[in-house]
Amino acid sequence: MEKYQFVVIGGGISGVTCVESIATFNPTAQILLLTGTPLIKAITNYVKLTKFLEEFDIEEKPFNYLAEQYSNLIIKNKVVERLDTDKQIIFCMDNSQIQYDQLCICTGARPKLLANSNPYVLGIRDTETVESFQKKLTSAKQILIVGNGGIATELVYEIEHCSVIWAIKDEHISTTFFDEAAARFFLDRIEIVKEQQKLNEKRQKYEITEIPSELQNNHTTSLKICGGALGPDWATGRSMKGALSEPRQVHIEYQVEVKNILTPELYQKRTSTTENLQLSEEHIPWPVYVELTNGKIIGCDFVVSAIGVTPNVETFLQSANFKLGTDGGLLVDERMCTSIKNIFACGDVCSAGWTLTEQWFQMRLWSQARQMGHYAGKCMLAYANNQQDSLTMDFCFELFAHTTKFFNMKVVLLGRYHENDMKKYENLIRMTPGVEYIRVTLKDGRVHGCVFIGDTELEETFENLILNQIDVSSYGETLLDPNIDIADYFD
Numbered sequence: 001m002e003k004y005q006f007v008v009i010g011g012g013i014s015g016v017t018c019v020e021s022i023a024t025f026n027p028t029a030q031i032l033l034l035t036g037t038p039l040i041k042a043i044t045n046y047v048k049l050t051k052f053l054e055e056f057d058i059e060e061k062p063f064n065y066l067a068e069q070y071s072n073l074i075i076k077n078k079v080v081e082r083l084d085t086d087k088q089i090i091f092c093m094d095n096s097q098i099q100y101d102q103l104c105i106c107t108g109a110r111p112k113l114l115a116n117s118n119p120y121v122l123g124i125r126d127t128e129t130v131e132s133f134q135k136k137l138t139s140a141k142q143i144l145i146v147g148n149g150g151i152a153t154e155l156v157y158e159i160e161h162c163s164v165i166w167a168i169k170d171e172h173i174s175t176t177f178f179d180e181a182a183a184r185f186f187l188d189r190i191e192i193v194k195e196q197q198k199l200n201e202k203r204q205k206y207e208i209t210e211i212p213s214e215l216q217n218n219h220t221t222s223l224k225i226c227g228g229a230l231g232p233d234w235a236t237g238r239s240m241k242g243a244l245s246e247p248r249q250v251h252i253e254y255q256v257e258v259k260n261i262l263t264p265e266l267y268q269k270r271t272s273t274t275e276n277l278q279l280s281e282e283h284i285p286w287p288v289y290v291e292l293t294n295g296k297i298i299g300c301d302f303v304v305s306a307i308g309v310t311p312n313v314e315t316f317l318q319s320a321n322f323k324l325g326t327d328g329g330l331l332v333d334e335r336m337c338t339s340i341k342n343i344f345a346c347g348d349v350c351s352a353g354w355t356l357t358e359q360w361f362q363m364r365l366w367s368q369a370r371q372m373g374h375y376a377g378k379c380m381l382a383y384a385n386n387q388q389d390s391l392t393m394d395f396c397f398e399l400f401a402h403t404t405k406f407f408n409m410k411v412v413l414l415g416r417y418h419e420n421d422m423k424k425y426e427n428l429i430r431m432t433p434g435v436e437y438i439r440v441t442l443k444d445g446r447v448h449g450c451v452f453i454g455d456t457e458l459e460e461t462f463e464n465l466i467l468n469q470i471d472v473s474s475y476g477e478t479l480l481d482p483n484i485d486i487a488d489y490f491d
Contacts, residue, residue: 004032006380007090007100009080011035013058013366014347014373015106016042016066021377023070029381032098033066033075034090040066040075043370050460052401053412054367083319085340102342102380105316105330106373109309109348109364114146115261120288120302124151125309130238133304137162140242140301144290146258147306149176150404155240155304156190156250157407162242165298167253167290174406177413179420181429182451185437189407190250253292262289267297309364311349325351334393335383336376344380346372359399359415359448359466367403371396399466403459410452412459415466416441417449430480438480445473461487 006022006029008015019033033040039060046056063075078092083103090098111123122133137143140162145152148168156166166173172183262270267289286299311329316322323331323339329351336344347369352362362368375394382388402413419425419441425448430438436454440447440462447465452458465472472479479486 001089001097001099002032003099003101004074005030005101005384006104007032007034007098007102008104008106009034009090010106010108010347010349011037011040011075012106012108012347013041013043013369014108014349014376015104016040017370017373018104018106018346018377018380019066019073020070021374022381023073025378026381027070027072029072029384031070031073032100033073034078034080034092034098035075036077036079038062038077042066049403050401050463052396052399052414052463053403053459054370055403056370058366080315083316083343085320085343088342100342102344102384104336104344104346104376104380105338105349106345106347106376107312107315107349108369109311109329111305112308112310114258114303114305114307118261118288118303121261121305122302123305124155134239136302137240137242141244142286142300143242143302143304144298144300145304145306146290147304147308148174149306149308150174150406152304152306153177153406155306158238158240160241160248161244161246163244163249163251165251165253165300167256167258167292167298169255169257171255173252177406177411177418178451179418179427179439181431182437182439182453185431185433185453186407188434189409190252253294253296256292256294256296258290259293260291261303262291262297264289267299270297309348311351313349323353325353327351335379335388335391336372337379337383342383344376346376354393357398360397361400361416363400363402365402367401399463401463406453409454412450412452412456414452414459414463415447415449417451419443419449428477428480430482440480442472445471447472458486 008019011033015033015035019031022029022031039062042059042061042065044057044059046054048054067073067075078094078096080090081093082091083089084091088100090100092098111125113121113123115121122129122136124130124133137159142163142165144165144167145155146167148170152166153174156164172180173186174183264285264287287301288303290298290300290303292298313322313324313328313330316330320340325331330338330345330349331353332338332345332350334354336346338345348364350372371394379391382391400413400415404411424443426442428440428442436456437451438456438458439451441449446469447462449466450462478484
């Protein structure tokens with residue numbers, strides 16, 4: 001039986017960052033990375049923008065890309081079947097067994113689906129599912145997107161030459177990230193024909209890999225093997241074109257959920273009193289129909305289910321009585337330890353179980369997956385050297401900070417950016433239609449959160465204001481006066 005000091009399960013962002021952290025801080029450590037797919041997610045072009053904000057690309061790379069950088073790292077394409085947490089043994093589907101001293105679970109999360117076995121319902125989470133979506137889209141004239149998070153928002157902007165019906169359960173779009181005012185700022189951009197990408201624009205490098213047949217056909221499990229989660233700019237350079245000649249057409253259904261998914265046969269049996277919503281007059285009958293809670297029935301070529309993710313914990317729950325967070329992730333403490341001895345977890349599979357700072361919260365984002373992976377590696381080393389008592393929490397957990405792009409505009413989110421309780425918080429807003437949107441959330445005269453859309457160049461200044469909790473009440477609305485360089489006040 002093979003034995004390693006450190007074993008990490010999962011070749012996504014958090015898992016790869018975790019092994020890199022261990023290998024960097026201890027070049028002699030024996031490290032094994034287990035991944036269910038032949039490619040791993042590699043972070044490239046990393047740039048530190050501020051103390052907390054960072055930008056990077058994610059590329060899918062073969063094993064040797066990582067193994068060549070760290071001589072003490074071994075990577076194997078294996079799927080875990082179960083654990084023996086008492087003997088600290090991993091049982092794999094190929095009947096091999098691996099013993100560990102320290103184990104970190106980084107298996108990520110998978111999309112929640114409206115229907116698990118319907119070929120016309122797609123979830124988008126990894127490279128393989130994006131490729132499947134692209135293939136279906138080329139012959140599609142009308143699709144339904146269900147969900148109101150980041151994936152749904154990006155898809156609505158990226159899709160061309162296809163009628164898009166966007167069904168959301170909220171009063172405005174993109175509630176995961178934006179308030180109603182910011183949503184209105186973006187609405188005008190939904191109808192804009194997507195700007196032609198620059199020829200020299202950076203492009204993601206992706207490959208699709210086949211899962212070995214012996215793993216696909218293994219009858220001992222129904223586990224779906226997924227690749228790592230999509231990274232930033234995942235749609236860059238991808239063709240998202242349907243079969244219509246018109247550039248784009250988007251219709252939004254607000255405050256609705258999916259009631260039923262119907263086959264054409266079931267649809268024909270329904271009464272004629274229901275309202276059938278369709279933007280495209282062609283391609284009738286449709287392959288699938290969706291009944292919404294407002295009574296409308298939508299015919300389309302396929303449905304994109306973008307209603308969130310579920311942590312991939314099933315394999316481990318069958319092995320031991322792990323404590324779970326309220327969101328179903330493996331509960332971890334401030335040292336990324338699960339409730340089982342010598343087992344850590346990080347990234348989308350885990351739930352933060354420690355006492356959070358006022359300005360940080362968990363959100364299943366690639367930026368947090370990288371940060372958690374880096375910190376988990378340091379924690380594993382500390383425990384291995386019996387130095388866990390000297391561990392201090394990584395500063396990245398002091399302040400929520402994330403940067404991304406929506407509708408081809410830069411977006412920066414800081415701190416408690418989404419607070420809407422007007423009894424506790426005051427919001428300052430500055431908006432130039434089509435150019436920028438700024439929202440600063442104040443509590444007791446101190447900055448607690450910010451949303452910056454566009455090239456505002458305010459993120460570093462307000463990051464410091466949140467951290468230092470300086471009383472800015474005396475500045476009033478001049479805090480966002482474009483004619484005043486606010487950074488000069490707080491140098």
